[in-house]
Amino acid sequence: MSFDLTDLSLFLHVTETGSITRGAARAHLALPSASERIRGMEETLGVQLLERGRRGVHQTPAGRALAHHARVVLQQIDRLRAELGDYAHGLKGHVRLLANTSAVSEFLPEVLGTFLTAHPSIDVDLEEKLSFEIVQAIAEGRAELGIVANTVDLGVLQTFPFRHDTLVAVTAREHRLAGQRQVGFAELLAEPFIGLGEGSALQEHLAGHAARLGRRLNYRVRLRSFDAVCRLVERGVGISVMPEAAARRCQRSMAIRRLSLNEPWAQRDLLICVRDPQALSIPARLLMDALRPASPKTPSG
Numbered sequence: 001m002s003f004d005l006t007d008l009s010l011f012l013h014v015t016e017t018g019s020i021t022r023g024a025a026r027a028h029l030a031l032p033s034a035s036e037r038i039r040g041m042e043e044t045l046g047v048q049l050l051e052r053g054r055r056g057v058h059q060t061p062a063g064r065a066l067a068h069h070a071r072v073v074l075q076q077i078d079r080l081r082a083e084l085g086d087y088a089h090g091l092k093g094h095v096r097l098l099a100n101t102s103a104v105s106e107f108l109p110e111v112l113g114t115f116l117t118a119h120p121s122i123d124v125d126l127e128e129k130l131s132f133e134i135v136q137a138i139a140e141g142r143a144e145l146g147i148v149a150n151t152v153d154l155g156v157l158q159t160f161p162f163r164h165d166t167l168v169a170v171t172a173r174e175h176r177l178a179g180q181r182q183v184g185f186a187e188l189l190a191e192p193f194i195g196l197g198e199g200s201a202l203q204e205h206l207a208g209h210a211a212r213l214g215r216r217l218n219y220r221v222r223l224r225s226f227d228a229v230c231r232l233v234e235r236g237v238g239i240s241v242m243p244e245a246a247a248r249r250c251q252r253s254m255a256i257r258r259l260s261l262n263e264p265w266a267q268r269d270l271l272i273c274v275r276d277p278q279a280l281s282i283p284a285r286l287l288m289d290a291l292r293p294a295s296p297k298t299p300s301g
Contacts, residue, residue: 002044005077007037008070011049014038015067016142018056041066071141079281093122093283098134099147101202102165102243103270105226108147115290122283130201138273144284147291149268159271160292166244167266169259170229172236182260185241189215192238194229197222206241209265230254 006027014023014034024034042049049063059067078094099108104126112124129137131148138146138157147162148154169188171178177187189210195203195217203222210217220238223229229240230250247258260266272291274280280288 095284096125096143097145098143103147104128106245107163146273157273159273162270162272165268165270168244170240171257173255178257182262184262192220193217194238194240195222
């Protein structure tokens with residue numbers, strides 16, 4: 001088979017995004033070139049790998065088999081790059097890290113800044129996803145490390161503690177709810193809401209809890225950061241729900257109130273999850289060690 005690493009990487013990008021266009025962009029290839037590579041793989045194998053439709057592409061059974069082996073091959077290449085780093089000039093270690101909104105926005109920037117400075121030959125591909133999506137991706141070998149809330153079923157994955165994360169409600173100081181110490185999520189659903197943009201794992205998480213109550217979030221506007229959200233909350237545009245760490249930080253410079261969210265799912269522990277710590281590539285092992293607290297506990301799972 002005349003596949004190269006670019007072909008395999010492209011195919012994984014296409015299957016993960018459900019689109020040849022988006023997969024080509026991730027692989028830094030022009031769309032015609034990416035389409036030709038996919039067709040070439042199908043012709044070489046003599047089997048259809050993707051089902052094309054108006055809403056994107058889906059793997060055929062043969063495509064799923066190829067994706068599995070492509071991940072194994074590319075992970076082995078990453079291990080090769082790491083272990084031959086002293087000799088293979090220009091080759092760099094690479095780790096794919098999946099994390100939920102709280103981890104991405106509040107906890108990871110400082111940790112990753114320290115890690116990347118200490119390890120200039122390692123790159124980290126950080127992607128925000130819902131916790132259950134992260135668990136599935138780690139279990140299937142589509143990423144080596146994940147950070148998820150402990151509210152999700154982790155299956156057979158092994159876990160290590162990362163950080164504690166509490167979700168709180170945020171209002172303007174003059175808001176009718178500002179005098180309360182805590183509030184239920186159902187009461188918040190009657191208010192205009194300010195949230196993060198499309199694709200935010202936190203907003204999908206909140207939307208799921210609203211749907212269980214037979215309700216939906218009434219968004220006035222969706223923004224890119226918790227700081228921007230808090231600035232509009234301060235102006236009385238609406239209310240929001242966010243990690244307590246973000247609310248505390250914004251409260252130092254903005255006229256907002258922080259209310260406890262009276263829901264069991266608002267109290268969460270964030271966990272690092274892996275399939276097998278011993279099978280991690282050297283870059284992934286180094287990153288996991290950097291992510292764990294100073295006094296780690298025994299892994300569970």
